[in-house]
Amino acid sequence: MGVIRKTKAVTTVLNIFENKNEAKSVVSLIELVKGDMNKTTVYRILDRLEQDGFIHSFNGKDGLKWYAKCNGCSAHKHSDKHPHFQCKECDKVECLSLEVNIPILKNHKVDSTDILLIGQCESCSV
Amino acid sequence: MGVIRKTKAVTTVLNIFENKNEAKSVVSLIELVKGDMNKTTVYRILDRLEQDGFIHSFNGKDGLKWYAKCNGCSAHKHSDKHPHFQCKECDKVECLSLEVNIPILKNHKVDSTDILLIGQCESCSV
DNA sequence: CTAATTTCGCAACTCAGTTGCATTAGTACA
DNA sequence: TGTACTAATGCAACTGAGTTGCGAAATTAG
Ligand SMILES: [Mn+2]
Ligand SMILES: [Mn+2]
Ligand SMILES: [Zn+2]
Ligand SMILES: [Zn+2]
Numbered sequence: 001m002g003v004i005r006k007t008k009a010v011t012t013v014l015n016i017f018e019n020k021n022e023a024k025s026v027v028s029l030i031e032l033v034k035g036d037m038n039k040t041t042v043y044r045i046l047d048r049l050e051q052d053g054f055i056h057s058f059n060g061k062d063g064l065k066w067y068a069k070c071n072g073c074s075a076h077k078h079s080d081k082h083p084h085f086q087c088k089e090c091d092k093v094e095c096l097s098l099e100v101n102i103p104i105l106k107n108h109k110v111d112s113t114d115i116l117l118i119g120q121c122e123s124c125s126v
Numbered sequence: 127m128g129v130i131r132k133t134k135a136v137t138t139v140l141n142i143f144e145n146k147n148e149a150k151s152v153v154s155l156i157e158l159v160k161g162d163m164n165k166t167t168v169y170r171i172l173d174r175l176e177q178d179g180f181i182h183s184f185n186g187k188d189g190l191k192w193y194a195k196c197n198g199c200s201a202h203k204h205s206d207k208h209p210h211f212q213c214k215e216c217d218k219v220e221c222l223s224l225e226v227n228i229p230i231l232k233n234h235k236v237d238s239t240d241i242l243l244i245g246q247c248e249s250c251s252v
Numbered sequence: 253c254t255a256a257t258t259t260c261g262c263a264a265c266t267c268a269g270t271t272g273c274a275t276t277a278g279t280a281c282a
Numbered sequence: 283t284g285t286a287c288t289a290a291t292g293c294a295a296c297t298g299a300g301t302t303g304c305g306a307a308a309t310t311a312g
Contacts, residue, residue, distance in 0.1 A: 005278050005289060027268075038292050043269070045290090061240070063189030063299090064268075085234060096231070102243065103224055108211060110245040114187070117228065119236040131258060131309050153299075164261050169300065171259090189268095190299075 004048055009037045013045050017055055023068035023084070023093035025060060053078055060093060061086050061118050068095050083115035089124035130174050135163045139171050143181055149194035149210070149219035151186060179204055186219060187212050187244050194221050209241035215250035 030039045049055045053073035060066045070080045083096045102113055156165045175181045179199035186192050196206045209222045228239055
């Protein structure tokens with residue numbers, strides 16, 4: 001049984017991620033759905049969608065929270081791990097399907113690895 | 127000629143980084159020098175020390191700002207790039223002297239790479 | 253010692269993210 | 283189709299990291 005009720009607000013947020021395969025900052029999402037729903041609701045919906053494996057979150061270069069669609073994750077298996085790229089000009093973020101090899105760390109138990117490449121995207125590096 | 131005046135406050139902050147080779151969050155630094163100086167001063171001193179290549183900054187897992195001592199950097203050459211490890215139990219951060227290979231990204235100009243490993247440190251993984 | 257200039261303290265602000273609570277709206281089931 | 287249970291929402295108030303403006307104090311060059 002899904003933890004999630006299909007409310008109008010959930011559908012709206014879900015559609016944003018379904019239609020454009022693009023990472024979104026929470027701030028931009030709140031702006032995008034302003035009028036349709038409260039910012040608290042946005043935060044809470046994102047929480048639930050992440051728990052259910054529909055989206056994943058990460059911190060952008062300024063420490064703000066970003067979300068993007070997952071590929072092949074579920075509530076019990078979050079397998080879609082990958083680095084991100086953020087453009088320092090236009091701020092846009094891309095999910096990268098890159099394999100990065102991290103050497104083993106002695107005496108540490110590593111659970112996850114956050115990798116953020118920063119630079120200029122294709123449009124901005126002309 | 128240094129851009130920095132050797133004020134009492136600067137010396138205090140500098141000593142914290144000199145004596146213990148340990149990363150510090152701004153929040154913890156403010157707490158540490160509370161009574162000696164204002165939090166605005168802490169932020170401004172950290173800015174200046176970073177520009178001068180004495181310390182470097184990065185975002186921890188919660189999006190907060192952290193600082194640690196640099197090795198071999200100067201105002202004009204910030205060469206001490208490396209990944210960081212943050213313990214999810216005790217929150218402590220370590221600078222890692224690991225070389226991580228990031229594959230070339232087509233159509234992107236990559237300026238820097240932020241890598242944060244998250245897990246349990248030696249003391250916390252018992 | 254003096255003047256130029258940087259640095260500091262303070263108070264007020266910004267803004268992302270959170271919390272508590274009363275109200276609304278999905279959903280399961282009779 | 284109606285009812286009852288409970289998840290989800292709106293709203294307003296809050297939290298806390300980080301910033302800004304400005305007058306006062308401290309550093310440093312000469
Ligand atoms: Mn992603
Ligand atoms: Mn470091
Ligand atoms: Zn760009
Ligand atoms: Zn630890």
